[in-house]
Amino acid sequence: MPRAPRITPSQAAPRTPDSRGRHLGSLAGALLLGAALAGCSGSAEVEIETHVGDDGDAQAFTRALEAGRERVARFLETRERDGLRAAMLTARDSEDEDVDIAALITPPRTPEEFADRVEQLRTTPLDNLELPARALARTPATLWPQVRERLLAERPHRKQDYRVLLSLIGGDVPNRYGHFERAWKRAHGHKVKLSEDWYEDLLALDRSRVQPIFDEIFRDCVLETALLQAASTIGAEPERAGEVVDVLLAAAYVHTGTFRDEVGRAIRRIEDPAVPHLLRRSIRPTPPDSLDEKERAAFEESEEVKQAEYAEYQLDQMDRLLPHRAIAAVREHPRQLAALLAAYGARRPSQAAAPLLEFVDAELHRVREAARDAALAYVTGPAPKTRRKTLRLLGGQTTRAKAERSFRDAARLALRARLAEDAPELLPTECELLDERGAIDEACERQPERMAQEYFALLDGRRAAREHDKLQRALQRESLTQTVEELDQLLANNPEFVRRAPDRIELVAPVYEAAIADARAQGDWTRAARTLRKLSVITGPIDAERGRALQQQALLAEAKAPELPREGRRMLLSTASALDPRRPEVVHAIATLERDDTAGIGLDPTRATWLASGLAGLLLLLLGLGRVTARRS
Known part of the structure; x- marks a missing residue:
């Protein structure tokens, strides 16, 4: 293709006043366009591409x-x-x-999106079920009510139809007696297909093996297993674990237990956060004495009894049925450990009586109080009912005896062993629970409770002496920072350390006041706010007015942090005003913020750049027009 002739500057048309004016006008227009672009928020990305070559490249x-x-x-x-x-x-x-x-x-975020995903799973072709199923399996905790409703909903088809469909992946559905045939055969050496993950196996199943009459059943199975995956993730949050466990135990018996095998895996995936709630739910209900044999048999087949048995079965499957194993798993997690010890106080298994006593003098207040409350639950209240069995003696005679040791007997023996090792001076002599007339001796019956209370009082005295020594050592430190750190540790281990001894406030408060003054002097408003809150916790129970004033000062100090955004500062000042709107410091801080907001209506850097560019373009335009007008005249 021949090149276009090149036009040299000498061959170009000469510039006339009109052309110069048009040129300046174009330049001014370009400048105004640049000013307008500068006014846009953010940096504009401009990409210029120049094509040089044959027309074939363009095509x-x-x-x-x-x-x-x-x-x-x-x-x-x-x-x-x-x-x-x-x-x-x-x-x-x-x-x-x-x-x-x-x-x-992406998982659903709203109830509407959740309903859309469910509808999509029910209507989309079978080959496309994976993505809506995986989206539902990642449903967040905010949509737990929707997940719970679906898990407890009745199944729309016969149990036999579900069994036939699930047999394609080796799903073990219990029979009418609650027994799992496939698991039994596998345990006894038979080679049978047994699925350990219905969710993944259903998604991996060749869709051509699903007959059209099982289409809806297949979709329902995928939906149920996906929601069980979501429930396991939601239940891992400690504050939601209890509710999720309750729902899963109920879901295990929906539709006569069709999905019980997969529900059990969902419970076990929650892991240790589920253990305290499983312990509470494993408490077997006691039938009323007035029931006859037929009514008692019906009671034993009730769903409440079955769920208690199933909760205990899951503890066994998780290897958390024995207390020493369950405690060892959460020993390094104080919050979970305290919840577990409290659950043992409700369940009161005999095997936990001795392990509980290991934590009645724990450093952390939360763990210590949970262990003591649980230990007292073993030795207080009505005497436990124990099962009895018939023993056949020599000569053909029979007698009745206890079938097992009660939890109170276990606690009494554990306390005596503990006192013999740690405080032998508190160990009382053995007594007989039944007197000569066969009546219960109340003093002997309450002996375990007295032993526990006296032992706890002894431990408190020892702890108070240790804490007093630590307090004196902390106050003698030359470094203010080190003193505050040691006091913080004391208060963290025992929040009642100062509250139970008001005279200690006079020793501790000046240290925190000095730390507050030091933080303010260095401009560290976050540290000042944190220390003010500590001082409020110390003095609040004794002087409520001072505690409230310290809380307000903490909010004002935190509002001064330079890295805090304006909305955060406004929220803190609003909270401080709610405590006492008439305090001068609060009024001044709010007035300063409003004044800054009013002044902030001025130009920010982007607007200033836009205005400067626009003014410059306008000035050049006016100069160009003036020059053109002068040349024409």
Whole structure:
């Protein structure tokens, strides 16, 4: 293709006043356009591409652009027609690297999105179930009410139909007596297919093996197992573990236990946060004495009794049925340990009586109080009812005796062993529970409780002496920082350390006041606020007015932190005003913030740049027009 003739400057048309004016006008317009672009928030990205070459290159570029548009159109059409999974496969085969595959499987965030995912799973082709199922399996805790409702909903088809469908993956569905046939055969050496993860096995199942009449059942199984995955994740949060465990225990018996095997795995996936709640739910209800034999048999088959047995079975499957194993698993996690010890106080298994006493003098207040409350639960209240059995003696005679040791007997023996080792001076002599007339001796019956109370009082005295020594050593430190750290440790281990001895406040308060003054002097407002709150906790129970004033000062100090955003500062000042709106410091701080807000309505850097560019462009435009007018005149 012949090149276009080159035009030299001498061959170009000479500039006339009109052309110069038009040139300046164009320049001014460009400057105004630049000013307008500068006013946009953020930095504008401008990409300029210059094409030099034959027209064939331009045509190739046009064809490539059209091909890209067709690829995108096919992708969108496929996603709409065949569902998310087919769209994902198309995206993977495509050469377009900008397609975000992960965005196709985002979990639901609202009840409406949750309902849409469920509807999509029920209506989309079987080949495309994976992505909506995985999205539902990642349902967040905020949608737990929706998950709970689905888990407890009745199944729409016969149990036998579910058994036939689940047999394709080796799903073990209990029979009418609650027994699992596949697990029994596997345990006895038979080679049978047994699924250990229904969720993954269902998603991996070849869809051609699912007959059309089982289409809805297959979808329901995928939905149920996906929601069980979500329940396990939600239940791992300690504050939600109890409710999730309760729902899962109930779900294990929905539709006569069709999904019980998979529900058990969902409970076990929660791991240690579920153990305290399983312990409480494993308390077997006691039937009323007025029931006859038939009514007692019906009571034993009730769902409440079955759920208690199932909770104990899950503890055994998790290797948490024995107390020393359960305690060892959470020994390094104080919050979970305290919850576990409290659960033993409710369940009161005989095997936990001795391990509980190991924590009645723990350093952490939370753990110590939980252990003591649980230990007292063993030795207080009505005497436990013990099972009895018939013994056949020599000569053919029979007698009745205890079938097992009660939890109170276990606690009494554990306390005596503990006192013999740690405080032999408190160990009383053995007594007989029944007197000569066969009546219960009340003094002997309450002996375990007295032993526990006296032992705890002895431990408190020892602890008070240790803490007093630590306090004196902390106050003698030359470094203020080290003194505060040691006092913080004392208060963390025992929040009642100062409250139970008001005279200690006079020793501790000046240290924290000095730390507050030091933080203010250094401009460390976050540390000042933190220390003010500590002082408020110390003095608040004794002087409520001072405690409230210290809380307000902590809010004001935190509001001065330079890294705090304006909205955070406004929230802190609003909370401080709610405590006492008439305090001068609060009024002044709020007035200063409002004054800064009013002054902040001025120009920010982006607006200033926009205005400066616009004024410069306008000035050049006026100068250009003036010069053109002068030349014409």
